[in-house]
Amino acid sequence: MKKILVVDDEENIRELYRIEFEDMGYTVTVVSDGIQALDKMDSDKFDLVTLDMRMPDIDGIETLRKMKEKDSALPVIICTAYEEYKQDFGSWCSEAYVVKSADTSLLRETVKKILG
């Protein structure tokens, strides 16, 4: 069973993604900020992370950098309400950039593509 870590400060979104991914057959862990996410990485092993950009304390980009320091092979999908950084995700070493939408099909397809 592949494991996904969902990082988002919005509780509703965490919940939505959790059930969507669980429906797809993955094991889902949710956290509400970057620090918790990095902690979780110490105690657990994940196959994929969906990472929000704007979060309190440390933002998504900082979190992403630290995650890649811990495990450079871990795929990360940036999942954000901002459209304007779309072209930059490659330089941040994330695997994909998905603009949040009520229609989660694009996100689900991207997850499926990465996890196989």
Place this chain on the structure above:
Amino acid sequence: MEALEKTELSILSEISHISNSAIDLTEKLRRIEEVVVRGMGKDGASVFLVDQSGKTVTLVAAIGLNQESVGRMSFPLGMGIAGWVAEQKVPLALEDPYSDPRFVYVPESGIENFKSLVAAPIMDEERCLGVIFVLSLLVWQATSSELTLLTTTANEIAGVIKSTQLIQNIQDRLSELSTIYEIGMALTSTLDLEQLLSLIAKNSVQSLRAQGCTIRLVDIPEIPSRKTFAAYNIAGNVIMDIDARIGQTVSDRVAREKRPILIQDAHQDAALCELLAAGACSLISVPLLFREKVIGIITVYTRDESRPFRENDLQFLTTVASGAAVAVENAAMYERMESLAMEARTRAQELAILNDIGTAMSTTLNLDRLLRIILTAATMGGTGLGFNRAILLLTNERTDMLQGMMGIGPTSWEEAGRAWGEVSSKHKSLMEWIQTGELFEHRDSALNALARSIRVSLTPAEGVMALTVLNKRPYNITNASSDPLVRRELRDALAVNSFATVPLIAKDRVIGVILVDNMFNQRPITEGDIRFLTMFANQSALAIENAIIHTNLETMNKDMRALHEQLVQSEKMAALGAMMAEITHEIRNPLVSIGGFTRRLAKNLQHSEEKKYIDIILSEVTRLEGIIHDNLSYIKEVAPQPVETDIAALIREILMLYEDELAQRRIRVETNFSPALPGLMIDAQQIKQAAINILKNAMEAMENGGTLTIRTYPSDAEKEAAIEFGDTGPGISSKAMHNVFNPYYTTKPRGTGLGLPITNRIIKAHRGRIELRNKDTGGASFTIKLPYGERGDKKPA
């Protein structure tokens, strides 16, 4: 003896009586002959006189001889009886003259009627003045007392001749003096040079009994109208033109040597054959000296060989010449003064006009109004320059061209008459015209259209207009049809054979050209006109330069304001962008939750009332997300990230994406992709976005279905790719046509109005353009045109 003495006394008494009478010499001699013939009881008499040269004797009076011989019959001294007696100075009686070897018979003279003759020399001291003959029809052997009587009579005749000549000399002198006086009076009577020269010539000819007179004046450059020659020939009282070159060689020498020349006999000098050819055998040429300077030469000539000019004639003409010189100089001076005064008057008038025009020009800094004032001034009579038509052209430094700006003038004779009538009947000055605003009433004439169509490259080969600029000087074209400087197109356009151009020079730089002509009244354009026009052009050029600087400043000011506004706008947009980004984030998250969970609910509901409501929620969420997306796209400007892209593949991808929606809307798609298009260096994402916006627009236009035609083809000589979207909708209203690319403009109840503005912005960022038109067959057509760019290599076919 007594009888003869008595006769002698009576003859001498009668001769002295005749001598005191007031008749001329030949008549006196004839009467004396009568007295002698009667007194001596003979049948005829004749008198020969030695002429001025002293070399011949000529018959001057005769009784009993053929009267036609009088004045004709003459003998050289020593020849014939008359010549012999005149030379030997002794009396001679011949009973039978025909047998005498000294006798020379002149046929038809009448001498053959007489048998015998007696001749006596007429002596004045030692000088022989002539010979008197007494003739007898019968054979007559003269007695010595008869011979003495004739000699005494001859002496008396000498006295008569001398006294008569003396009187004649005095009379001549008097007449000369009175002529000189008359000439002097005449010379002061006029200041008109022509008239004066004519007077001098006429009086000189009459006084000297000459046949002609020429007066040459030394050229005075400042009086162009002044004639070099005045030539007169008198026949009766009529003055006729004669060849003014007569005596030119001589008068040239007179001018050089500053002294008079008298030629008594032109036959003596081979260099004077031209005189003979002109029929003159003797001439006098005298310089007209004024303060030691030769101001002219007067020459008189005669054709009368028996009366060549003498020293006293020369003195007479010299006297006349000295008076004439002063008079001529006075007249010339007067003419010079007059022309100076005229020039001063013209200048003053011109300055007044220029001043008026200057005042008029200073009323505006608006270039169009200024040009109108300038051209009106150039074409106005009275207070203007009075040309028929005027065209003003300005140089364009950027394109190096001369460009027609405005033309003023009537286009036909009728209009010319009307316009001039109008102006003169209203008696308006330029300022009045400006003040009433009448001047600026727009009258679009054919000439103005012609003027505005003129474009001339500033190269010498372009002819007179370009040369006016390049050489910075005016041109007065008097015969355009044969002038190599005038190009045919210009001549045909202007339809005149003469015109003038002057450069508009401001601060040493040619800023344009004024062209004028007198198409209607055909008045020739003079050098004076050109000079005045040049002054006018200089003044105009400064005014135009000022207006242009002013306009440039205004434009610059406007540009600055626009730039400032743009800056404020972009600052606003940046602030708006930041705010939108915030709102987006704040709204998108809840929308994701709402939409995401609703979608989940929808999965479990089939065909129920609730399903319908849930679908409404979902579609509204989708719309809100769309609005957010459009706004963000519009606000942020992202530089294109070009990658080589196959346009056809890109379009196919989009069509695949919208396959369902197109089918739902019952829209058929026809495509035609040109294989000739190369791969384009474009940002595929952005172009896709742009194309989708157009596609959506087309779909919405075809509410009840239709056909969407998409074709691609090379355009603009294979330098750009065209992507054309044609629909079969209602087309675009003219109002929409101007607004579709303005943000937030929409004709749809649910649109954001940002789709096409975003498209436009993307295409512009790719240095392309969008063309929008209504098709002839109905419906609208959008064409995106994208340049091939640097790597736009043509695909191998």
